[in-house]
Amino acid sequence: MNSKTLSTVIEKLIHRLGLNNFPCGKGSWRETKDRPGGLATLSTDELLDLLNCPRSPWWQNNEWSHQAFPLRQLAVLTPECLNLDLIYNYFTTLRIADQGVSVIDNGLLKFSKLEELVLSANLISEINGENLPSNLKTLELRANRLSSLKGLISCPPRQLQYLSLASNSxxxxxxxxxxxxxxxxxxxxxxxxxxxxxxxxxxxxxxxxxxxxxxxxxxxxxxxxxxxxxxxxxxxxxxxxxxxxxxxxxxxxxxxxxxxxxxxxxxxIASATVIVGRMRGMPDPLMSVDDKASDFPVVTYRYFITYKFCGHHTTDVMKSDSPKSNFDTESTAQVTEDGSSDTDLQSNKNGERETCTPDIEVCNADESSFDNVHLSQHSTSKLSWSECMNFSDTQTFVVCDLGDFRKFLHQGLYLRLEEEKVKSALTKDKSKDKKRKSVPEMIQDAPIRRVLGSAYVPLQSLVKGGQKISVLCNFVFSHMDAEMEASQTLERDSGKKIKEEKRKDDKEPKQRGSSSPAQKNTVTSKGKKKGSKQKDVDVHEDNSVPVQVEPVTVELSVELEKWKSVSEAHLLVPPHQSS
CATH class of the missing domain: 3.80.10.10 (Ribonuclease Inhibitor)
Structure with missing residues (x-):
């Protein structure tokens, strides 16, 4: 790829001004003493109108310099005064942004009166300070490819008042x-x-x-x-x-x-506290269990949240008397009968409740970018199902490498909702002595775990000056789990519907010519014997309306530790831990 010099780009922009072309310059279109006004000539005011009117085809929006438009006007008023030295010395501001400039060459020195130079979003990797005008007061090099200032300070502009080196390595x-x-x-x-x-x-x-x-x-x-x-x-x-x-x-x-x-x-070093609060919307796993099923084996379900966070766990980062935020009170707020809380998580930035709804592709993003970053795996406590499961899980992480921590925050936090299923059964009496019967004991199978869903929490605002993020995360379930859940919901709804219809039929008096409930049951039982496929078809026909599964949400907070005074710094100083 050929390098593009700054002076080449500027020369092209100046050429586009058309200082020697209509309506500027000394062409035959101008009224002069030798050429009085006529059909082929225009007055100075008429020529200026062609420059000033936005609807004119000769109007230009020259944002790259404040002097571009006055220079065009000068080319109309006194075109005989124009020369290269005047043009170069006329410019005091140049804004060449996103033009693919890779080299600041010595051609810039021709602009001896230049005071403001903006070169944002270009491809500049090195700067030779000797190629910068000495009168320069503003230099902006945001979003280039600078990795060193060695060339810039070889001959820095001593009058510089504003310097932007943002978004460079x-x-x-x-x-x-x-x-x-x-x-x-x-x-x-x-x-x-x-x-x-x-x-x-x-x-x-x-x-x-x-x-x-x-x-x-x-x-x-x-x-x-x-x-x-x-x-x-x-x-x-x-x-x-x-x-x-x-x-x-x-x-x-x-x-x-x-x-x-x-x-x-x-x-x-940095210190961050992650709080996992209440989870709602999880469907009852026992809803699909038949009431007439045997009591054994007993199946129990427990749920927990897992995630990976940058840094190391610590339990004594903050002392008990430290002025910590009131999030502990928020995360353990009382839950009313309808499942709502008396205290909702609030965003520290705008005071509004936020909702994090990720796409499935985002939730399943590859975490290979963290290969060189230390991540600590954490799991919350395992809770049995309820309409509102309050994990009240608070973890503090200390990060020794701030560069890795920033990389992690840019990537974001990934949560996983996991389920643990355990089957328990009674032992059988294998004793040969019928008189002495052993007391049955409860035995458990190995727990079966599976990931139900995932959620993504963006943390970029913590890099941009934010101190706390409080969000309500929506878990995204896999297609298989979603279909399974919808199918279970359909079966539960259809089962309830059949029971209700049966109760109505039992209460109705028998009429002449109508079939009895016993006959209906016989027909229904025969239909069941024909196969399960017919049953599935009937269920879907009776429930043509799409089933809307309630979203599963969990409250999450991530807060950076910040000292608010010298005394607080003594109380909250994180213990140094080697990575």
Whole structure:
């Protein structure tokens, strides 16, 4: 693939302005002293109208530069003044986004008055600072392919005030070293969002040397998942006024005062708490059991939720007197008789109840992307069936590798609903002595487990600055289980219908010429002997309306631990665990 230089793209854009073509330039279409007005000539005002009117075929929406339209007007008003030097010096802003630019060549130096250069969403992997105009004040390189700042700081524009390096593969120790006041003495706003910076202390030590820094964006970096963020950043940069598009209040700065000096609690690890609450909608597995069936063997069903989460389990991450959220109260809220709770899970972001309804393809997604990420398997307690099964399961995970944790959150959390079926029967009396009979004992078969359904919970908002996600997940069942459940529902409904009709027939008085209930039963029994296929056909004919199975839902919450003050940092500091 051939590389595309920046100057080549800019020259093409300037050529499209048509500065020497109608209605611009010095063509024969202009009224002059030598060519008075006539059918073949237009006045200056008429030519300007062709540029200004959006319905004109010569109108252009040149968003790539604020100077493009005034330059076209200048080509109408004073076309004799146009030359290459004037054109190059006329531009102070250039916005070349998503144009496939891969090389910033020295042709850019011709734009000596350039102050704003936006090169977002291109293919730039290296930058030579010597090819940047010295007057540059704004440089945006968002969503390129930068992996190093070494070329940029070879000759950095010393007057630069705004620098965006977001969404690039930056985050090494060398990159941190290149973000100091030695290279950017006038920098006011720095955008490092969605990069790979992991170490808070190292980065803050470098950024603290920027004498004019007022605005900083770090959202989406692995370090933002640590409990000490944003408190540690606020206390490390006393001149900062805005962090991640939020103003820093005096109260917030006071709460974290001294946090940057506390060496024993500032650690670059994350702590997340996962809570599985109430599950509703699970059909009763005993509904299809015949009432006249024998008492043995006894079949019991228990249900539980399994999932894999990044990091290691820990039970003492938070002390009992810590100011933890009231989610424990929420997850164990009392359930009313109709199955609804007196306290519903609320989203920490917008205060609204959310519903997570995944597609089957998403739920069965391949987890091979986590081959190099440590995942801990967890299963909730096993509960017997009820209309509302409250797992009240709270697990805290400590993650030592923030990069892996961010990867996991981008992928999302996968839940599985599993069933355990156990058959129990009495032992038979095998004793030969008829007088001495042994007491029968209950024996159990090995439990049979199967996965009933799965659910997917997106966690990307935690990477983007959110602290808590509370959702109501809908489990998606496999096609076989769904058909089985629908078939069982049909059979139960049809059985009830037949019983009700039989009761009505028994109560009705016998009329002349009508068959007796006994005869009806005889006909019905004969129909049953003909085969089960006819029975299935009859059931489906009687229940032509589609059966709507109630969705199986479970409440889930995932919350990142965040320190809200220096004192809370001492209470909630996670114990260091090696991965």
């Amino acid at each position: 930056l985050g090494s120790h060398e990159d941190v070293f290149h973000l100091t006041g030695n290279y950017w003495p006038q920098l006011v706003c720095l955008d490092l969002s969605d990069c790979d910076f992991k170490e808070q202390r190292t980065l803050m030590n470098a950024l603290s040397t920027l004498p004019c820094l007022k605005t900083l964006l770090l959202e989406g970096n692995p370090l933002t998942l640590a409990p000490g963020y944003p408190g540690f950043t606020v206390d490390s940069l006393p001149r900062l006024v805005c962090l991640d598009t939020s103003w820093i209040s005096p109260e917030e700065r006071d709460h974290f005062k001294g946090l940057a000096e506390v060496r024993d609690v500032i650690v670059d």
